[in-house]
Amino acid sequence: MADLLWDDVRGFFDPDLMGTLPDVLVPGASVEDWQAVLDLVDVRGWKHRYSEGESVLPVPRAETVLSRQADAECPQLRVWMAADVLVIFRFYSSHEIDFDVDLREVQGQERLDLICGFLTAIGRRLEKPVLMDAEGGDGSHPVLRFEVESDRVVLLAEPFVP
Numbered sequence: 001m002a003d004l005l006w007d008d009v010r011g012f013f014d015p016d017l018m019g020t021l022p023d024v025l026v027p028g029a030s031v032e033d034w035q036a037v038l039d040l041v042d043v044r045g046w047k048h049r050y051s052e053g054e055s056v057l058p059v060p061r062a063e064t065v066l067s068r069q070a071d072a073e074c075p076q077l078r079v080w081m082a083a084d085v086l087v088i089f090r091f092y093s094s095h096e097i098d099f100d101v102d103l104r105e106v107q108g109q110e111r112l113d114l115i116c117g118f119l120t121a122i123g124r125r126l127e128k129p130v131l132m133d134a135e136g137g138d139g140s141h142p143v144l145r146f147e148v149e150s151d152r153v154v155l156l157a158e159p160f161v162p
Contacts, residue, residue: 002109002113002116003113003120003153004112004116004153004155005109006108006109006112009144009155012157013103013106013112015104018103018134019134019135020102020103021088021103022103022135023100023132023133023134023136023137024087024101024119024131024132025139026097026126026130026131027128027129028095029094029095029096029126029128031062031063032062033097033128034062034066034094035062036125036126037097037122037125037126038062040121040122041059041079044121046081048077048078048079049077050077051076051078052072052073059077062094066094074091076089077089082114085101085105085114086101086105087100087118100135119144119146120146120153122146123146123147127148128148129146129148131145132145141157143155
């Protein structure tokens with residue numbers, strides 16, 4: 001059974017309401033958690049591309065990425081959960097895992113299940129909550145959350161339909 005039903009959450013996947021790239025994060029992370037995510041991407045065989053600026057490079061160890069100079073460009077790891085469903089990890093901080101998903105690519109129950117599965121995979125691997133907030137949000141008002149205790153993605157706000 002699906003964690004969430006599309007008809008209940010479609011408003012939270014409306015790019016006009018939430019922003020095209022809502023913020024997804026794992027607060028209270030560590031360098032080891034970042035490495036666990038990099039390992040998960042590899043183990044799951046998800047297509048991915050790591051880049052620093054315009055340079056596409058092999059994925060380094062998390063401690064290498066996170067110890068870059070303060071004025072260096074922020075690296076990105078693009079991960080395709082499916083051929084046309086992309087998430088982009090940005091290595092802003094060792095204390096928070098931060099990534100975006102393009103809501104234009106997440107429309108309908110099948111894509112929602114894919115996203116919920118992705119959040120669940122990360123949450124299970126790290127044994128930490130994974131939160132989704134509107135684009136530009138600070139994580140203080142998430143609308144979705146992978147809960148470790150219940151081992152599922154739950155809705156944190158009242159459903160609405162635009």
